[in-house]
Every structure is written in structure tokens, then in C-alpha cells.
Amino acid sequence: MRYMVTYDMMETLRNTNQWLGATAEAMASYPAFAMWPNPAMTWLAAWGSVTERAFERMAVKPDWGIHSITCEDGRDHLVNIRTEISRPFGDLIHFEIAGRTPAPRKVLLVAPMSGHYATLLRSTVRSLLPDCEVYVTDWHNARDIPVSEGKFDVEDYTLYLVDFMRHLGPDTHVIAVCQPAPLTLAATAYLAEEDPEAQPRSLTLIGGPIDPDATPTDVTDFGHRVTMGQLEQSMIQQVGFKYTGVGRKVYPGLLQLTSFISMNADRHSKAFVDQIGRVARGEASDHDAHNRFYDEYLAVMDMPAEFYLSTVERIFKNSEIAKNAFTVAGKPVDIGKITTVAVKTVEGDKDDISAPGQCIAALDLCTGLPDNKKASHLEPGAGHYGIFAGKSWRNNIRPLVLEFIDANSDTPPAATQIRAV
Structure with a gap:
């Protein structure tokens, strides 16, 4: 109480x-x-x-604010946000562009569940819309989820991603930004063993803590300094009477x-x-x-307590992804089973949250993937935000990611065009 x-x-x-x-x-x-x-x-x-x-x-979810987009025909087309899959803890949404033939590139943008809403990726979405069919994981505020819906931890998060990838099909290109990078890699490995036909074409990991100990930062040091008991006592509270999720334990x-x-x-x-x-x-x-x-x-959302605590314990303290020792429902997930999905990592030279070295560690874990399906990029002078939403993303990283998608797609690169944003 x-x-x-x-x-x-x-x-x-x-x-x-x-x-x-x-x-x-x-x-x-x-x-x-x-x-x-x-x-x-x-x-x-x-x-x-x-x-x-x-x-x-602080108490309001921001609007996406993406109402129209200019397409290659030179006209503005309305953007409709349609829910593809609705789940208690998060939806899969599609930015559907009215009057446009579906773009050849189908992209699943995996948003972080780390305090801010998926709208933090608004500029990323807007930059991809002219060239891609964009789908986004839209996570819900835990304060609005009734206790009767049960728990949501890193394994549940991974299985949500597995279901979203299955729904979109094997012609999908996945881009994971920051926090979800390790779990998106695990979801891809899970599919590689359980349902190989549903694997995406490519996986781009941007500034994610695949191996937090590769290059320690204040964030990773904090995870090692405190015990799980200290975290639970100091960070976890129960949602009050004002919201639907009253009684649910959260990291507010x-x-x-x-x-x-x-x-x-x-x-x-x-x-x-x-x-x-x-x-x-x-x-x-x-x-x-x-x-x-x-x-x-300032628009922040409550995080399920079990998700926050299991992230700190399993991703940062125990380094389960970095050690290829992650399990889902008691079943080991072997990242080495990824053999056909092209993997690219993107890091920022000045990233003080997920420092260079943490994300590129994913390539060493993909032991079953040939070298010609691995790629990496280190953006000079870019901080954490810049590698997915700033000038570095718009001018340098976005074109490289789209080229990587084309190189690992059924659509010949010559048949597509990357427009400037």
C-alpha cells in the first residue's frame, strides 16, 4: 500500500x-x-x-502529428494510422498512405519501451514514409493496463516481436532502435529455429546494448552498482487509484x-x-x-515493473544476450541459428548511452551468418539521439540503411529510389 x-x-x-x-x-x-x-x-x-x-x-501521450506525406508523384497524400494487431501491452500500427501504391520496402520499426512513447521516433517514421511501408510497435502506458492482463517482462516483449514479425511476413525489414535491439535480435533467433519461413529479410540494430560491458557507460555502471533488491525498493511503485491499472507494479x-x-x-x-x-x-x-x-x-510512460527489473538483471547484469544464454519460456535462444537474415549495426561515435562497441557485438554472436550478410557503420560525431532522429540519421545513416535493405530484398536496387528528406 x-x-x-x-x-x-x-x-x-x-x-x-x-x-x-x-x-x-x-x-x-x-x-x-x-x-x-x-x-x-x-x-x-x-x-x-x-x-x-x-x-x-507529463501525463499526456503525444500525437504522432504525421497527417500527410509528399510522394514521388509530387502530391500530398493523407497518412492514416491503422492498428494491425492490438495487444494489452502494445499494438502493431501501420502508417497507411492513402492513394499510394504500397512501397516495395516493408519496414518494422521497433520502438523502445524505456520511458518515452513510440512517438519519440516521429522524425524517424516521417523520414522513412516516402520510401517505405512503415509499421511501428506502439507500446502502452502500464498505468492504463488492468492488473488482470498479467505480467509483461523481457520474454513477453520478445514473443510480442515474434508475433509481429510473423504477421508481417518474410519480406519484412526490421529496424530496432536502442533498448529493443537485444530482444529484437533474440526474437529473430527464436524465429530462425521455430519458424524459419517467418524470418525477416534484414535486421538493422541502431545504438542498442547487445553487450553492455563491451564499452561501459554511466548507464551500464549503474546497473552493476545496485542490487536488484535496491532497485525494487527504490524504483518500483504501484499505480494509484486514478488510473485503470490501479495496483499494478510499475517503474513510474x-x-x-x-x-x-x-x-x-x-x-x-x-x-x-x-x-x-x-x-x-x-x-x-x-x-x-x-x-x-x-x-x-516530458511525456513519459510507466514501465511494467517486471519488464524493467528483468531488463536490468538479464540484459545488463547477467549479459544473457551477450553470452548467448537468453531463454524464452525455458527454451534456449541460440543467436547462432540466424543464417539467412542480413544484420547491420549502427553506432554513434559520441553515444554516451549505448557506446560504440556495445551494438556491433551482435555481429560476433551471429556465428552462423556469412560475412557478406553482416555490416556495420560508426557515425562520426553523432550522439545517441542523432543516429536515429537527427541530422546524422537524415543525411548519412538513413540512405545507408535503405541501401542495406535493397541489397537484401527481392526488389532490385535499380527499381527503387531513395528520396532526400
């Missing part, structure tokens, strides 16, 4: 700060105050506006956000102080650079 009280206390603090921001903005904006101009009232209204927006965004999004911000507290503080100044001067807008970034960054 004490875990539920803690959860509700965090939600109360969030709600209170949102209310304080709205109240400050409303009070400081009274016309009567304009009779005696005072910079303090202008600043208070600006503070209230920024504060209300920030704390409101608000607690995750506190950790995210504390890593770069000075930079975030300066960003908000600067934004308050811009609002006070009338220089801010609803979709300016600050709001575009923080509307997504």
Missing part, C-alpha cells in the same frame, strides 16, 4: 504544479494589472504559462523523468529560464524549438 501512496503523491505534486502554473498565468494576466505596468507580473504570467504546459505534458514515468533531468540538470534549468524570458518578451510560439523538444521529452 505504501508504494501506491508514493505513486499518488507524485501525481499530486504534478497536478499541483500544473494548477499553480495555470493560476499564476491567469492572475498575472488580469487586465487591472495593466493599469500599473510591472515587469514582475509579466514574468509571473510567463512562468505560469511555461510551468502549466510542462507539467501538463515521473520517477524516470526525474532521473533523465538530473543527468543534465543545469542544461534543462537554463532551457526553461530562457523559455520564460522568451514568453515574457512575446518571442515564444506554440511550436517553437523549446516546445517541440520538451513536449516529447
